[in-house]
Amino acid sequence: MADLSETFDVLVAGGGNAALCAAITACRAGARVVVAEHAPRAMRGGNSRHTRNLRALHHGPTGVLTDSYLEEEYWDDLRRVTAGKTDETLARLCIRASEHAPGFLESCGVVFQPSLSGTLSLSRTNAFFLGGGKALVNALYRTAEALGITILYDTEVQHIVVKDGFATEAIVSHRGFPARIRFKAFIASAGGFQANREWLRRYWGDAADNFQIRGTPYAQGRVLKDLLAQGVQEVGDPTQFHAVANDARAPMEDGGLAMRLDCVPFSIVVNRDVERFYDEGEDVWPKRYAIWGRLIAQQPGQVAFAINDSKAQMDYLPPVFAPYRADTIADLAAQIGLDAAKLEKLVADYNAAVRPGTFKAQSLDDCRTEGLSPPKSHWARRIDTPPYYCHPLRPGITFTFLGVKVNERARVMMQDGTPSANMFASGEIMSGNILGQGYLAGFGMAIGTVFGRIAGEEAAKLVRN
Numbered sequence: 427m428a429d430l431s432e433t434f435d436v437l438v439a440g441g442g443n444a445a446l447c448a449a450i451t452a453c454r455a456g457a458r459v460v461v462a463e464h465a466p467r468a469m470r471g472g473n474s475r476h477t478r479n480l481r482a483l484h485h486g487p488t489g490v491l492t493d494s495y496l497e498e499e500y501w502d503d504l505r506r507v508t509a510g511k512t513d514e515t516l517a518r519l520c521i522r523a524s525e526h527a528p529g530f531l532e533s534c535g536v537v538f539q540p541s542l543s544g545t546l547s548l549s550r551t552n553a554f555f556l557g558g559g560k561a562l563v564n565a566l567y568r569t570a571e572a573l574g575i576t577i578l579y580d581t582e583v584q585h586i587v588v589k590d591g592f593a594t595e596a597i598v599s600h601r602g603f604p605a606r607i608r609f610k611a612f613i614a615s616a617g618g619f620q621a622n623r624e625w626l627r628r629y630w631g632d633a634a635d636n637f638q639i640r641g642t643p644y645a646q647g648r649v650l651k652d653l654l655a656q657g658v659q660e661v662g663d664p665t666q667f668h669a670v671a672n673d674a675r676a677p678m679e680d681g682g683l684a685m686r687l688d689c690v691p692f693s694i695v696v697n698r699d700v701e702r703f704y705d706e707g708e709d710v711w712p713k714r715y716a717i718w719g720r721l722i723a724q725q726p727g728q729v730a731f732a733i734n735d736s737k738a739q740m741d742y743l744p745p746v747f748a749p750y751r752a753d754t755i756a757d758l759a760a761q762i763g764l765d766a767a768k769l770e771k772l773v774a775d776y777n778a779a780v781r782p783g784t785f786k787a788q789s790l791d792d793c794r795t796e797g798l799s800p801p802k803s804h805w806a807r808r809i810d811t812p813p814y815y816c817h818p819l820r821p822g823i824t825f826t827f828l829g830v831k832v833n834e835r836a837r838v839m840m841q842d843g844t845p846s847a848n849m850f851a852s853g854e855i856m857s858g859n860i861l862g863q864g865y866l867a868g869f870g871m872a873i874g875t876v877f878g879r880i881a882g883e884e885a886a887k888l889v890r891n
């Protein structure tokens with residue numbers, strides 16, 4: 427049983443990748459560290475346990491990454507997906523430091539493997555964790571335990587006592603009992619608020635009830651809310667989140683990666699009024715998969731239907747739930763409750779608009795529509811070869827972008843523009859500094875690892891002095 431009467435050097439709130447990178451770094455630098463993880467041990471690791479990879483800058487082939495991925499290209503990729511809504515200084519700092527992220531994680535027992543094949547082809551840019559995020563989280567916890575870091579499961583940080591930008595203690599619920607943890611420095615790594623439907627309802631109304639939360643149900647945003655209420659500067663658009671097209675039959679929480687559907691580029695997607703609403707073939711899937719959750723969230727009933735035919739079945743990762751299947755479009759419509767005549771006409775109009783081209787599943791091909799609104803710019807083939815298939819889709823929310831503002835040393839910024847005396851942040855809780863909108867696959871873990879290390883280093887330096 428942990429002794430909570432002592433004053434720790436550093437309290438880290440959260441138990442995912444960002445928290446553990448911060449805790450391990452601070453401890454290696456000589457600090458006495460306590461980690462408060464809201465989840466019980468079996469559910470530890472937040473969204474990080476669902477991950478697969480990390481985007482890393484590299485100057486040439488490494489053990490698992492091919493070719494090179496340099497700062498300007500990485501920056502350009504980020505600038506494009508965020509449409510410039512990013513803090514260039516923090517973004518470039520993160521990009522540069524991502525070069526050392528795999529090495530740091532390896533020093534904590536994480537093992538990497540070459541990219542798996544699939545529709546997100548990332549072998550050049552992203553290093554994959556052998557055994558996925560669960561293995562990564564286990565390795566980080568093993569390292570933290572071996573270093574003697576105190577880990578408190580079932581411990582929700584409910585309130586941080588802050589005066590004039592200086593934090594002194596946390597009020598927590600520890601295994602259901604109230605307790606306080608005193609510390610000299612505080613690191614907030616408690617993720618976003620995407621699992622807090624009441625908070626999401628503020629921006630999305632009742633639609634929020636139809637959002638599937640892909641990751642941890644513990645992302646309630648309590649630490650974020652508490653800090654913002656105490657003079658910490660907020661960053662990021664509260665309505666923005668990373669969201670993908672999930673299978674509509676997935677669990678409402680914690681369904682993870684396997685619930686994501688990658689069929690969109692090889693289908694046409696209609697809403698429940700049988701209307702197409704976006705170009706399914708706008709760009710390669712790694713650059714577009716993260717906008718589809720939001721697009722579906724904006725449709726009536728927050729539901730959509732991806733429709734294709736037998737030709738498309740081998741072009742995307744097989745789904746967990748079998749698609750609806752029928753020999754005619756009318757039968758398919760009947761199974762999924764759509765207006766059959768309208769769907770038949772929509773498919774016929776789409777087929778008539780498809781121009782001949784050479785289909786290439788893995789690159790931007792010349793198969794497109796003409797005279798159709800919205801267009802399908804690539805991978806447009808006629809839907810004419812039964813059986814026909816339908817995957818029902820719902821928005822799967824990955825994480826929210828609202829966060830606390832930080833400076834280059836991961837120090838939390840106060841509303842008056844001064845850095846907090848002893849509060850730091852890493853991971854999703856501050857990702858809005860860099861991700862104003864959009865997303866780049868593997869960047870969440872890059873942000874968490876890089877800023878976790880900076881926060882841990884700075885917190886340890888502060889308490890040493």
Ligand SMILES: Cc1cc2nc3c(=O)[nH]c(=O)nc-3n(C[C@H](O)[C@H](O)[C@H](O)COP(=O)(O)OP(=O)(O)OC[C@H]3O[C@@H](n4cnc5c(N)ncnc54)[C@H](O)[C@@H]3O)c2cc1C
Pocket residue numbers: 439440441442443444445462463464465470471472473474475476477478479480481581582583584615616617618640641642644645646647648649682683824825852853854855867868869870871872874
């Ligand atoms: C299905 C899925 C797949 C993903 N795949 C990838 C990928 O391959 N690559 C990538 O880069 N990103 C991926 N992401 C995004 C990635 O998970 C996050 O960017 C990253 O894990 C953030 O790390 P974090 O430590 O900030 O948050 P988390 O890992 O979510 O950790 C937050 C922690 O805070 C704890 N917590 C919350 N509130 C409190 C409180 N009040 N007190 C104490 N503890 C609290 C939670 O229990 C949790 O342990 C994926 C996300 C999901 C959902």
